[in-house]
Amino acid sequence: MNRLFHVSDIHFGAEDRAALDWFAGRVAQERPDAVIVTGDLTMRARATEFAAAQEWLEALGRPVTVEVGNHDLPYFNPWARFVTPYRRFRALERMIERPLDLPGISVVPLKTTARFQMRLNWSKGNVTRRALSATLAKVDATxxxxxxxxxxxxxxxxxxxxxTxxxxxxxxxxxxxxxxxxxxxxxxxxxxxxxxxxxxxxxPVRLIGAGTLSERVRDTRPSFNEVQISEGELHVDVHHMGLSG
Incomplete structure (x- = not known):
């Protein structure tokens, strides 16, 4: 059986330190095969936030892949957003959009963020044909x-x-x-x-969303997903901080 821990929206800069410690403790105790982070490592894409994120991720001691979220693009520096939007990610380069090949499982990245969109709310998702083509090529190679x-x-x-x-x-x-x-x-x-x-x-395709380990909770408390794959079957357990299981 393969076990993956899926977490998202950690938002360093608005992180929940108790939630981070709880998750890190679960990783240390249960040793999943990999950790998947589906974006928004930071709150405002500041260098200090990325540095804190890098230190925390490296301390997990497991293979990690990280997707880029809308909060991970510079907010207050238009030049950086349009010209060098991923420069502050360089220290995390080996984790960013990293395909993972585990026994019987392939994790393939897809870019859904955009530095510019023709609509007012740039936080929403956008899958370009170029991004989709790159992902499809990786899927074809699995x-x-x-x-x-x-x-x-x-x-x-x-x-x-x-x-939404x-x-x-x-x-x-x-x-x-x-x-x-x-x-x-x-x-x-x-x-x-x-x-x-x-x-x-x-x-049918399974759509699996993770909660947050930040202070920016909505309808559920801080949580992460445990994804288990055994004999071709995929099972998901949601673990909430402060609740058993």
Whole structure:
């Protein structure tokens, strides 16, 4: 059996230190095969926030892949946002959008953030054709028989949570990923966990959202997902801080 811990929206700068310590303790005790972080490591993409995130992630001592969230692009420096939006990620470069190949499982990244959009709310998701093509190429290269999990920040379609993603190109991307053989899409952004089977032309795809380890909770307390894959079956448990299990 493979076990993955899926966490999102840590928001260093507005992090919940008790939640971070609780999660790190669970990682140390249970030793998952990998940790998947689906975006928003930081609150305002400040260098100090990235430094704190790097220290915390490295201390977990497990393979980690990190997606870029909308909060991870510079907010207060237009030049940096448009010209060098990922410069502060360089210390984390080996973790960013890192494909993971584990026994029987491939985790493939998909970029859903944009430095600019033709709408007022730039926090919402956007899957460009270029980003989708890059991900589809990685899916095509996964070993035969692997369970393929897509990791991105924004839900590709909204799933009924209080917050929305309104991801442009999301439905098109979901159909293409399903046709390519993706089994599930792991996301964050909305700060509440969910797990639904979404119908597509190629069959249902699991949409799995993680909650938050920050102070910016919505309908649920700080939480993370434990994703188990055994004999080809995928099972998800949501662990909430302060609750058993």
């Amino acid at each position: 070993p035969d028989g692997h369970k393929v999990l897509i990791a991105c920040h924004h839900p590709l379609v909204d799933t009924g949570t209080r917050s 993603s309104r991801t442009r190109g999301g439905r098109r991307a979901l159909e293409a990923l399903a046709s390519a053989g993706a089994h599930a899409v792991l996301t964050g952004h909305v700060h509440d966990p969910f797990d639904v089977a979404h119908p597509t032309g190629a069959g």
